[in-house]
Amino acid sequence: MANLADQELQDDKEAQVWEPPIDEQERSVADHIDESCHSLLFSKPCFFGRSEDAKIQRLKQLAVMQEGLNSKFKVIVSNLLHSDDVSPSSSHWIEIITKLSWEAAEISNPFMNGDPIDPNAYIKVKCIATGSCNESQVFKGLVFTKHAAHKYMKTKYEHPRILLVKGGLGQHLSGSISSFNRMSEERGYMHELRFIEDSKADVILVEKSVSRDLQEHILARGLTLVSDMNIQRLQKISSCTGSPILPSDALLSHNVQRFRSFHIDNILEEHNLAGENGKKKSKSLMFLEGDPNSLGCTILLKGSDNINLKRVTRVVEYSVRLAYHLTLETSFLLDQQETLSKFLLSPEMLFDPRVSIFAKTGDDIEPDLDSPSILVLVSKRNARKGIICDPRRFLNLMFYQNIDVPLAKFLRDLFSQGSRCNACEELPQAHFYYYEYRKIQLRIQLKRLSVGKCLPGETNGYIWMWSRSGVNEVSKRVMMSNAARSLSFAKFLALSFSQQTLLDSLSSSGHSFLQFFGLGYMVAMFSYSDVATYTAVLPPPKLDVRISLKTSWLDKEFQNEYTMNGFDNAKTTIGVGFHKLLRLNRVRWEIFLQALVWNYRLQSLVLHDYGAYVNDNVFIEVSSDEEVDKDGTVIEASNESWFWNSFEELRSKSIVDIEKEYMSKADIAGNFSQENLLVVSKIITEEGSRFRVSLRDEYCVVSDYEEEISSLIACALACLSNDGKIMPLTRSINGSLENSFEKDQVSKQDVSSEGPKFESLTSPEILVTFGLADSNGKAKYSVVSLYAKDFYDFRNHCCFSELDYIDSLGRCEPWDYAKEGKEKSIFFKTLNDRFIVKEIQRIEYESFVKFGPEYFKYMKDAYELGSQTCLAKVFGIYQVIIRQPNGHKEIQHNLMVMENLNFGRNISHEYNLKGSLLTRFTTTTGDGAEEVMLGPTFFKDMKNSPVYFSKDSKHKLQSAVTNDINFLHSINVMDYSLLVGVDLERRELVCGIIDYFKQYTWDMTYPCCIL
């Protein structure tokens, strides 16, 4: 039930993440619309809902930014002019085009009217071969080459009413000669004329032709008529001004809209070549200006002939588009900067050229209009069900073209509540939307806010932005400026992906950012992460012995021993290199020996009154074998006074000799104790009762640490290693100091009753007993080694020397992995992290007795034939019995020593997949999908952030698991687990099959039947 509370906590936290921040500046948004928000104006950005300080700040930023952008912009224009071969004075044009482009970009606002977002649909360039190039200008309206129907018609109006007419006028039945028809025709155009008069239109623009009669009437009424406009131009005027086009046969009940201005100019194009008659041609241009918010503008290029101006036109069209895109991007970046400034060490870095439109080339400027697209991998999955609704596919998004949409439209579509998923029929918020670019993944998640939490301005379509850094740190909430809303979604992706690395490096908290967009009740969370492609790693056939071991614990232990006791020369023996544990035991032995010697000397001084002699030299070691008695005569060093020998001399003797010669007397610690000798007596008591086996040389010593069960196995193996000439066992002594043990006598066949005993039990088992005997004369420890020889060979095969193995087992610590287990079982990890010592059930032990030979054969074959296996290697199986000295109580453990699959790795989480699922896993992934999901928890985690791994890895893992399952089934094992550890650092999934010791028996079916 604790899990339920955890879950609730989790949910609470999750709900918190979605909560939009309160906007301190918030006003009643719905009834207040800032004019500036309807304009893209760079110089007049959207300040809506922003404080005075914020406005000033934003203006400052704009100025800085524009300056920076401008110089880069000029370089681009210059390159373009150069490549387009504009003559003669292209340097003039750089300044002019730059100025015109920014101006045109600022006053166009395609988003206002709907979806098309290519500015070239709204910004036209008109060449006029007159004047100087400095006279080129941006006209905030439309310009057509057109003249009035009659030369006496008025050509200039301020605030005229302009009527747009579809089709022709006055031509209902033209060509007819019957008087009846003639009358009806007259009635027809009289009707049209009356309507024109009623509408109070000043200017009439007609798609097709107008009959001469009607033209005369219109002229007579002092109105201006332009015929043969063609429908495209009318539509353009209509879409830019919002004025309707009225069909000629239904000129009723419509108001005619006022325009700002209308005029027709006749311009002599003096730069063009003269015509055949030697006269320069003139051009009649019609200028139309809509109301303040109308769309579209025309750039008028002057100062050269038409051929040259056409070349300039290409450059202008290109640079206008660039300027327009830069305007949108900059606006978005400004909005974003406002939401991020709280978290960033230097928010202005957002305008670093690396993340802007100039991103790719650094100093070598080249706008990305040259490759105006972004190739992303898109997919959609149902978050709750974990199913893939849209499988991953590549999408080439052209900036501001084709399927690209403004960011605001993308968000609106995402939020739209009516649309249910085609695949799962659920709402958008049930899904994760993924966009991957190179190695970065954007995940979009949606949520509907609870009632009463609605963000303001829903009806006006206001979109709010904010950010989070981690769960708790939230930015202020900012309304997206109009220009930012028009930013292309593709461009938004390109910007965001290129920002991520930089953002992470600028983050002051170290958290990565969550980006939020909200409209009304709907909120979208954008989170970015690296796309993780993992490699599956199987247990290595050969263990790498070169990996350096963790020694922090060793240093600590050494410090304790060393500083506590202050024995200088102890340090020298620990040395460097391998077998540190065994060498540490040697250090302990020396400390013990020194403590003992010191204690004896003190005891002897006090009890036997050596005072006269040692007056001034109490603790000075006597430097020879010789001893001085009370009378000052030199006497032979005797066993009774061995402790007066120099410590160096004692040290040079073997452990077994010292124990045999000097410590055969009981009462090591003696009765002598004082308060200040507590440490000494503690060492003597603790270390004195230890069992010790020297290996190889005097500096590798194996000792028993009763609470660290692997040390007992190490002792047994050390004893055993003498047998079969596996390793020279120099000597072995009994933990009891009373009983010494002759090294030469050690053998399996002939074991002295005082020393470790070896017994061959039933064929695969060897029994070793050692340690201080209890009251019944039984040794303290018994260790049964199962398949000792086979395991020994197997270990050798895996590059592990016996000394390394014993050294590793020398010390261990409880491991918390067993927490999840149901029974209180032993679970240890060796201190060097290399092995896991795990208690197994009696039934598992017995199973292994049966299938052991097959296990060894399978593993050997796998390595020799190179077939894949995933089985976590088992290096030894033992039965350890510990007898308590004060009673008859015996504790028995069945233990398994297994490789630690996670050795030398940093595993962030681990998943355990049971055998039944494993079987399914091997059969369901053949569809080419590169994702594999494992275990219920793993499965859940993968839903949130799937792990991809390479096809190679998948095949390797699959074949290994298949081999292993076949093998395990052949030896009647149905119960096993696949352990999968995630190594985030190395991007590896560390896999291994564990717990495969239990053979299927009839009693196992029993619980199933009950269920």
Ligand SMILES: [Zn+2]
């Ligand atoms: Zn779906």
